[in-house]
Amino acid sequence: MFHENLILLRKFKKLSQEDLAGQIGVSRQTLSKWETGESLPDIEKAKLLADILEVSLDELLSYHEQPAGLPVAPKGKHAFGVVKVGEKGQIVIPAQARKVFHIQPGDNLFILGDDTQGLALIKEQDFLNLLNAMRK
Numbered sequence: 001m002f003h004e005n006l007i008l009l010r011k012f013k014k015l016s017q018e019d020l021a022g023q024i025g026v027s028r029q030t031l032s033k034w035e036t037g038e039s040l041p042d043i044e045k046a047k048l049l050a051d052i053l054e055v056s057l058d059e060l061l062s063y064h065e066q067p068a069g070l071p072v073a074p075k076g077k078h079a080f081g082v083v084k085v086g087e088k089g090q091i092v093i094p095a096q097a098r099k100v101f102h103i104q105p106g107d108n109l110f111i112l113g114d115d116t117q118g119l120a121l122i123k124e125q126d127f128l129n130l131l132n133a134m135r136k
Contacts, residue, residue, distance in 0.1 A: 002061050003037040009053040009060070010035075024048045093121075 010020050021031040024045055033039045041049065050057040080097040093103060101123075103109070108124035122130075 002040065003035050005055075005060055006049065006053075007035050009055060013053060020049075020052065023052055 010017070013020075015023075017031045017035070018028045021028045024031075026041075026045065030039075034041055040046075046060065047057055050060045053060065080094040083091045083094065085091055097103070103123070109121045110124050110127040112120040112122065114120075
């Protein structure tokens with residue numbers, strides 16, 4: 001997965017092999033070997049790659065494309081996949097999303113909506129804290 005993620009992210013950033021290789025201090029041939037899967041970077045170069053490509057090291061190394069074909073998301077951004085809306089409007093929040101955003105059973109979520117941007121969920125207490133901060 002690493003070599004596929006490296007190619008995808010480099011192209012997404014519109015960097016040539018030479019450009020990216022120069023930024024991390026290796027030859028274009030070395031980067032090419034990483035992209036073909038012939039070799040792997042050491043941990044320091046892999047971390048530098050992740051920083052330049054703005055993804056986590058874990059995602060650079062082991063991200064597997066989701067069924068919907070979603071690519072690696074930028075660091076701090078997430079694509080958790082697709083959920084199905086039930087007859088009564090219920091959805092199941094994916095386990096990874098609950099983990100990342102510390103959502104526990106029994107938590108109340110506030111739903112925000114915008115006609116052009118869609119829906120957003122925020123923990124009730126976080127929303128109330130935001131409102132209180134805006135009032136001050």
